[in-house]
Amino acid sequence: xxxxxxxxxxxxxxxxxxxxxxxxxxxxxxxxxxxxxxxxxxxxxxxxxxxxxxxxxxxxxxxxxxxxxxxxxxxxxxxxxxxxxxxxxxxxxxxxxxxxxxxxxxxxxxxxxxxxxxxxxxxxxxxxxxxxxxxxxxxxxxxxxxxxxxxxxxxxxxxxxxxxxxxxxxxxxxxxxxxxxxxxxxxxxxxxxxxxxxxxxxxxxxxxxxxxxxxxxxxxxxxxxxxxxxxxxxxxxxxxxxxxxxxxxxxxxxxxxxxxxxxxxxxxxxxxxxxxxxxxxxxxxxxxxxxxxxxxxxxxxxxxxxxxxxxxxxxxxxxxxxxxxxxxxxxxxxxxxxxxxxxxxxxxxxxxxxxxxxxxxxxxxxxxxxxxxxxxxxxxxxxxxxxxxxxxxxxxxxxxxxxxxxxxxxxxxxxxxxxxxxxxxxxxxxxxxxxxxxxx
Numbered sequence: 001x002x003x004x005x006x007x008x009x010x011x012x013x014x015x016x017x018x019x020x021x022x023x024x025x026x027x028x029x030x031x032x033x034x035x036x037x038x039x040x041x042x043x044x045x046x047x048x049x050x051x052x053x054x055x056x057x058x059x060x061x062x063x064x065x066x067x068x069x070x071x072x073x074x075x076x077x078x079x080x081x082x083x084x085x086x087x088x089x090x091x092x093x094x095x096x097x098x099x100x101x102x103x104x105x106x107x108x109x110x111x112x113x114x115x116x117x118x119x120x121x122x123x124x125x126x127x128x129x130x131x132x133x134x135x136x137x138x139x140x141x142x143x144x145x146x147x148x149x150x151x152x153x154x155x156x157x158x159x160x161x162x163x164x165x166x167x168x169x170x171x172x173x174x175x176x177x178x179x180x181x182x183x184x185x186x187x188x189x190x191x192x193x194x195x196x197x198x199x200x201x202x203x204x205x206x207x208x209x210x211x212x213x214x215x216x217x218x219x220x221x222x223x224x225x226x227x228x229x230x231x232x233x234x235x236x237x238x239x240x241x242x243x244x245x246x247x248x249x250x251x252x253x254x255x256x257x258x259x260x261x262x263x264x265x266x267x268x269x270x271x272x273x274x275x276x277x278x279x280x281x282x283x284x285x286x287x288x289x290x291x292x293x294x295x296x297x298x299x300x301x302x303x304x305x306x307x308x309x310x311x312x313x314x315x316x317x318x319x320x321x322x323x324x325x326x327x328x329x330x331x332x333x334x335x336x337x338x339x340x341x342x343x344x345x346x347x348x349x350x351x352x353x354x355x356x357x358x359x360x361x362x363x364x365x366x367x368x369x370x371x372x373x374x375x376x377x378x379x380x381x382x383x384x385x386x387x388x389x390x391x392x393x394x395x396x397x398x399x400x401x402x403x404x405x406x407x408x409x410x411x412x413x414x415x416x417x418x419x420x421x422x423x424x425x426x427x428x429x430x431x432x433x434x435x436x437x438x439x440x
Contacts, residue, residue: 001122004028006113008127009036009105010398011146015370016053018146020075024082026121027073030112031090032105034058045347046371061086091115098139106132110139117141128398145403151411153391153401156252159414159421160191160236162203170196173206177216184212189246189420191236205232207239218243224269225318227261233424234258240420241266241386244276248376250364250410251388253424259388260362261314267358267386268318271340277358277384280341282311283349284362285396308343311362315341346375355380364406365389366396372405 003025011018012033019027040051064071073084091112100107106129113136117123125136125143133143165173165181173179173194186192186208194214196202206214217235221242222228229235233253240249241263251259267280312332319328335341346361361367361375364387372387379385387409391401401407413419 002026004116004121004123006030006109006116006123006125007033008109008125008129008132009033009040010128011126012037012054013040013047013050014128014146014368014398016050016057019054019057019086020073020084021146022084023075024084026070027084027086028112028116029058029086029088030109031088032108032112034088036105046368046374050370058088089116095139100135106135110136113141114139147403151402151407153407156407156423157187157410157414157421158423159189160193160233160423162193162195164195164197167196167198170194170202170204173214173216174204178209179206179214181212181214184214186211186214187414188417189240191239191422193232205235207236224262225265225273227265227318229262230258230428231424231426233422233426234262234428236422237262237424238266240422242270243420244270244382244384245418246420247379247384247418248409248413248420249384249386250406250413250419250421251386251424252391252406252410252421254390254392254427256427256429257424258428259390259424260310260360261317263360263362263386263388264311264314265318267360270358270384272335277382278356279339279358281344281354281357281359282308282341282362283344283346283360284308284311285346285364285366311343346371349375349378352378353380354378354383356382357384359383359385361385361387363389365391365394365401365404366399367405368396368399369403369405369408372409376409 003022005022005025006028007018019029037051037055040047041055042048043051058067061067061071061073067086067088070085070087073086075084089112091108093111093115095107095111095114100110102108102111110125110132113123113125117140123141125133125141126146127133127136127143128146133145136143163181169179169181188208190208192206192214194204194206205217207217209215217239221239224238224242229238237251240246251263253259270276271278271280315332316328319331332341359379364372366389367375376385387406389406391404391407394400394404396404410421414421
């Protein structure tokens with residue numbers, strides 16, 4: 001039976017290509033959605049760009065016929081299945097006795113879905129807004145989140161696991177720095193902690209050198225900028241962060257696991273000491289829904305300082321650990337002045353081509369899959385990108401631990417040689433920080 005999907009505005013703003021994600025079913029856009037897109041189109045952030053993309057797409061579809069009567073979408077999966085149909089509908093009247101304010105766009109959108117539902121169509125209301133989904137459910141309709149890009153967080157690829165091996169194989173690995181594990185199915189840049197079956201105190205980390213082959217970690221990545229790892233996950237993270245062949249690194253972990261500190265230490269080591277990249281570019285989402293730095297008080301430097309304070313805190317620690325006296329602030333100011341470190345708003349990265357830089361995007365869990373794609377696509381030749389974040393601390397009201405761009409990138413790119421990932425589990429900041437992350 002053909003289904004009728006009624007889309008809320010936030011679905012289109014989250015993913016402008018969502019209108020073509022429902023196979024050979026009917027897609028309905030209430031007129032209130034078009035009005036809301038018009039309100040967003042003048043914005044200069046990601047929401048504005050997505051609104052403009054959808055409006056242009058609708059204008060192209062309009063050339064096929066009447067949007068009121070329905071036009072075919074360009075989403076046929078194969079020659080045997082027809083394309084879906086798109087219609088724009090204006091709702092009238094009320095909501096079956098429900099006392100809802102029709103001045104609110106959400107309620108006008110719900111009205112269209114309810115009237116189609118009452119007319120016998122197999123309606124599914126799609127929204128990223130939990131409260132609107134609750135109202136639709138209370139009106140007796142089927143509801144769903146837009147889940148095309150959802151990844152089950154509990155099943156997220158960790159990048160590092162543990163495996164018991166015989167004493168002979170562990171000895172061979174220690175002697176040769178390489179071992180074959182015939183029944184292994186290793187992903188590129190995956191890590192294993194090899195544990196001796198006869199003596200569990202003997203354990204050593206190895207890195208995939210093929211689907212069934214493990215090799216020793218590089219001695220050159222045992223520390224960065226005088227920072228040494230405190231756990232096996234941090235050791236794995238440094239291996240990836242300092243390896244130029246791994247052009248994209250994703251670090252997932254709760255507060256205090258050292259994601260940002262390790263990324264910055266590796267960046268300083270790679271730019272200042274090794275001269276492998278010409279500069280460090282650091283950015284992070286400013287506020288939910290991607291408003292730019294114009295919303296923050298002060299001039300540009302003051303805006304950036306307030307917005308990047310967590311980055312400055314980590315840099316202060318790293319530069320202090322490297323200084324034998326002298327001013328940490330002066331060292332940082334000199335790096336900025338000499339163009340070794342650049343702080344940039346994500347809003348302004350779009351449209352750039354960024355070659356030979358070490359890019360760190362902190363708090364990446366607040367970005368949509370579409371925004372992550374936009375950022376990664378900015379990478380020029382010899383550029384490395386590091387995405388860090390905690391999927392359990394999301395500020396964007398339309399994202400959660402299973403739909404944010406960070407974990408989407410982890411799962412979609414885990415089979416590529418140019419990508420490496422590790423989930424950091426142990427808090428190293430302090431016992432108090434660890435207790436807060438685990439128990440509060």
